[in-house]
Amino acid sequence: MSQIRAFLAIDLDDDLKPKINKIIREFKKTDARIKYVDLVNLHLTLKFFGEIDTEGLNLLEDAISNVLGEFDSFNIKIKGCGAFPNNNRINVIWVGIDEDSIIRDMHDKLDKEFVRLGLDKDRKFSTHLTIGRMKSAKNKNKVKSTIEEFSDVEIGEMEVTKVSLKKSTLTPAGPIxxxxxxxEL
Structure with missing residues (x-):
């Protein structure tokens, strides 16, 4: 039985990536130890499955297809910047999603189906796009100031027309x- 590392995601529109790259460049000026997400990989995770059996992939795809069949395409606003768990203890730097009720509804319905299939229920879901991970506390105050500077930044709007089931292959250079x-929605 083979396994793959998988997740379900909404990809970020290409025309919004340069605006997020400008924010990333500002964080790079802090000279903090941050591992940045490649622009090509920017996405909003709806569910991280971890290692799953490829034999059960059809069941998973059917469940996803059934739930997503209830949804039409919709618009979201990419806005704001923050950190997990918080701005004083920064592990993850993210940009946010404004007006995310449709995404939350989508997540909750998907998660209910995934639990029915025997997968773990998500403990807490937060709509965000990870842009970087802090590797040490070096220059934390500069990073915190940059987060605060971009806390209300307006990045733009995009139409969500599809959701992707993705395979993630970890490599020394970063995930593929x-x-x-x-x-399709």
Whole structure:
């Protein structure tokens, strides 16, 4: 039985990536130890599955397809910047999603189906796009100031027209993502 590392995601529109790259460049000026997400990989994770059996992939795809069949395409606003767990203890730097009720509804319905299939329920879901991970506390105050500077930044709007089931292959150079199946809304 083979396994793959997989997750379900909404990819960021290419025309918004230069605006996020400007924010990343500002964080790079802090000279902090941050591992940045490659622009090509920017996405909003709806569910991280971890290692899953490829034999059960059809069941998973059917469940996703059934739930997403209830949804039409919709618009979201990419806005704001913050950190997990918080601005004083920075592990993850993210940009946010404004007006995210449709995404939350989508996540909750998907998660209910995934639990029915025997997968773990998400403890807490937060709509965000990870842009970097802090590797040490070096220059934390500069990073905190940059987060605060961009806390209300307006990045732009995008239409969500599809959701992708992705395979993630970890490499020393960073993860490589491959679409296994794309679900049109």
């Amino acid at each position: 993502y491959e679409d296994l199946k794309i679900f």
